[in-house]
Amino acid sequence: MKTVLVVEDELKIARLVRDYLHQAGFAVVQANDGLSALALARSKKPDMIVLDLGLPEMDGLDVTRRLRETSSVPIIMLTARSEESDRIVGLELGADDYIVKPFSPKELVARIRAVLRRADATLGGGEMIKVGSVTIDIPKMRVTVGESEIELTATEFQLLITLARHPGRIYSRSQLLDALHGVSFESYERSVDAHIKNIRRKIESDPRRPQLVLTVYGVGYKFADA
Secondary structure: OEEEEEEEOOOOHHHHHHHHHHHHHHHHHHEEHHHHHHHHHHOOOEEEEEEEEOOOOOOOHHHHHOOOOOOOOOOOEOOOOOOOOHHHHHHHHHOOOOEEEEOOOHHHHHHHHHHHHHHHHOOOOOOEEEOOOEEEEEEOOOOEEEEEEEEEOOOHHHHHHHHHHOOOOOOEEEHHHHHOOOOOOOOOOOOHHHHHHHHHHHOOOOOOOOOEEEEEEOEEEEOOOO
C-alpha cells in the first residue's frame, strides 16, 4: 500500500483529501504545518506528498526547497488561483505537479496515481538509453553526463526519457504533458517549461546555452541528435 503525506492547514480540506485517499486504497499521514511535514517526511518516508503552498510560518515553497535537498519524493502542490507565479516557482524547485483550489478530490486521486505510475515506470524494464554524452539507466533511474551522475525527480526523469528516446524529434508542450500524465488533464503548459529549466540546470554545462535539450521556438522541445 502506497503512503501519501497530506500537508494542509485547512482541516476541512485535509479531512476530505484523507477520506478520498483512504477510499482509493492509500495509507495517509497528515501534517498541518511545514516543520511537521519535514519531520514526517523523514520518519515515515511517504511515497507521495500532497503539499499546500499557503501554510503558516514555513510555506509550501520553503518545504519543497528543504525536501529537495535530500529527497526526490514526488510532490503535488495545492495552490490558489492567485498563486500562478508560486506554481512556477514550486515546479522549478522540483515539485512534480500541481492542482488548483477548489479542486475535485477525484481529480487529485487521479493525479496522484498518474505521478506514482510515472515514478514506478522509471524503475521497470531493462532499457538503457545513450545519446552523445548522456547515458540513462532506466531500471536504476540513473542519469550520467560524461562521468558525472545527475539526480532527477521522477517527472524530470520521465521528460528526459521521452525526449532522449527519439533524438531530433520535436515534441510540443501538450505532447510532453501527455507523456507525463498518461491521462487527459487541463494542465498548465508552462509547467513543462519549468521542468525543462530544471533538467537543463542539472545536465547542461551552461543552462543558458543548452546543447542537449533544445528549444524549437513556437513548437516545443527536442533532444539534440547524437
